[in-house]
Amino acid sequence: MTHMHIPDGILPVWLWVSGFILMAFILGFSLLQLRNIDMKRKIPLLGAVAAAMLVAMNLEIFIIGYHINLSVAAGILLGPALGFVAAFIANVMLALMGHGGITVLGLNTFLLGSEAVLGHTVFFLLKKRLPVFWRAATATVLTQFVATLLLIGIVAVSRVNPALFGHEEEHAGAIRDSVRMFAAVVLSFGSIGWVIEAAITGSVMKFISQVKPDLLGHVLHRGTSAEK
Amino acid sequence: MIDVARIDHWAATGSGPFHRASAFSKSLFVGLVVTAAVMSKNPYPLAAGYALLLIAATASRLPWSTVALFSLYPAVFAVLYGLSLRGGAWMYGLLFFKAVTPAFAMVMLIVSTPYPKIFSLMSTFLPEIIASGLFMTYRTLFILLDMMNSFAAAIRLRGGFSPGSLAKNSSNISKGLAMLLIRAVERATRLYAVMAVRGYNGSMAEARIGRPSRHDWLPIGAGTAVLMLVVVWK
Numbered sequence: 001m002t003h004m005h006i007p008d009g010i011l012p013v014w015l016w017v018s019g020f021i022l023m024a025f026i027l028g029f030s031l032l033q034l035r036n037i038d039m040k041r042k043i044p045l046l047g048a049v050a051a052a053m054l055v056a057m058n059l060e061i062f063i064i065g066y067h068i069n070l071s072v073a074a075g076i077l078l079g080p081a082l083g084f085v086a087a088f089i090a091n092v093m094l095a096l097m098g099h100g101g102i103t104v105l106g107l108n109t110f111l112l113g114s115e116a117v118l119g120h121t122v123f124f125l126l127k128k129r130l131p132v133f134w135r136a137a138t139a140t141v142l143t144q145f146v147a148t149l150l151l152i153g154i155v156a157v158s159r160v161n162p163a164l165f166g167h168e169e170e171h172a173g174a175i176r177d178s179v180r181m182f183a184a185v186v187l188s189f190g191s192i193g194w195v196i197e198a199a200i201t202g203s204v205m206k207f208i209s210q211v212k213p214d215l216l217g218h219v220l221h222r223g224t225s226a227e228k
Numbered sequence: 229m230i231d232v233a234r235i236d237h238w239a240a241t242g243s244g245p246f247h248r249a250s251a252f253s254k255s256l257f258v259g260l261v262v263t264a265a266v267m268s269k270n271p272y273p274l275a276a277g278y279a280l281l282l283i284a285a286t287a288s289r290l291p292w293s294t295v296a297l298f299s300l301y302p303a304v305f306a307v308l309y310g311l312s313l314r315g316g317a318w319m320y321g322l323l324f325f326k327a328v329t330p331a332f333a334m335v336m337l338i339v340s341t342p343y344p345k346i347f348s349l350m351s352t353f354l355p356e357i358i359a360s361g362l363f364m365t366y367r368t369l370f371i372l373l374d375m376m377n378s379f380a381a382a383i384r385l386r387g388g389f390s391p392g393s394l395a396k397n398s399s400n401i402s403k404g405l406a407m408l409l410i411r412a413v414e415r416a417t418r419l420y421a422v423m424a425v426r427g428y429n430g431s432m433a434e435a436r437i438g439r440p441s442r443h444d445w446l447p448i449g450a451g452t453a454v455l456m457l458v459v460v461w462k
Binding site: 006008009010013027031034039040041043044045046047048049050051052054055056058068070073077085086088089090092093095096097099100101102103196199200202203204205207208211212215 | 265306362373424
């Protein structure tokens with residue numbers, strides 16, 4: 001679900017400006033968290049994971065209009081702070097390819113970054129309770145659900161902008177209905193996408209835990225070791 | 229997703245006036261067109277602006293038909309958004325041109341400016357971690373796309389894709405992505421080792437605005453013209 005393909009000039013100015021402020025705040029906080037880490041070592045890893053996210057986004061499930069994101073995998077591999085930075089980089093690259101507007105960069109980073117942060121948190125909260133596959137899959141489904149609710153919230157508040165078209169009164173009821181319809185569509189079709197994404201993320205993390213387990217316990221996750 | 233390799237080829241090999249303009253002037257151009265799209269409440273000036281950009285792209289020997297095709301991509305989502313608002317032709321027209329006009333400007337920027345130049349400009353205001361991360365992502369992306377294409381060809385040749393079998397396809401795709409991720413991390417680690425030997429100190433993208441060029445008049449003029457159209461034609 002994770003990022004909105006809404007182009008520039010459609011969302012109300014206050015909303016996308018708020019998105020940029022929120023993104024700047026979280027990005028600043030993330031960079032502050034990373035200040036004591038040897039970033040020279042982490043930048044190649046950051047680039048590799050952000051590029052893998054972009055490649056995964058190439059895989060579109062056409063029937064339901066969903067594409068894989070690997071944002072939860074990025075959160076698990078990079079940690080919440082660097083995961084948020086990877087989400088920002090992926091969104092900048094997408095905007096530079098004309099895929100998504102520049103003005104929605106803040107909101108898109110917030111959505112994608114929240115998946116990385118939440119995915120990492122749930123994955124490590126479930127430590128020792130479930131095998132790696134199920135931990136990653138559960139983290140993905142929960143995260144996607146929350147991110148979809150955030151998306152519906154953003155669309156709901158963005159619809160209070162009929163002034164753009166000069167028909168405030170006419171649109172008041174229609175907006176409520178269309179947000180309900182939008183929510184029904186994204187939650188129903190999206191849930192199919194979450195299950196597919198969960199299966200893929202779970203399999204990816206299981207494969208990594210078997211082939212290169214040290215990736216699940218790198219320096220950003222001190223105290224956590226690679227589990228099978 | 230848009231074909232990144234093709235865009236990169238056009239950006240690196242073109243020699244028209246838009247290619248010769250500085251990255252800063254072209255970024256300013258995109259900013260002006262985005263501002264015009266945000267301000268506009270009338271589809272006609274934006275449609276005129278789109279036509280103007282089409283002429284500028286043709287005159288600058290940019291691949292205008294491909295740029296126009298790429299710019300239509302966000303229109304799909306704009307139209308869906310418009311349909312959900314249940315507006316009339318005016319609203320659909322406005323949403324359509326709000327989507328495609330800035331997208332056209334953005335694609336004009338990326339087909340005429342190599343990514344390292346854009347990152348170099350961004351490095352002047354972005355923190356070092358992000359600037360270097362962008363550069364490293366860009367570098368790794370092409371390697372991964374190539375690896376993904378090879379993986380897709382291999383899996384097809386070995387009968388790994390079964391139309392209709394979601395479980396089997398998902399399983400194969402997952403293994404491919406996992407392998408891709410591991411290979412990407414390994415390559416990145418090796419690259420770090422090579423860079424460290426060569427004296428890498430944490431700084432990768434050179435922070436540079438770039439010198440103004442006499443060709444800057446074209447992007448700045450085109451951007452200002454689109455903005456003026458929106459301001460004057462209400």
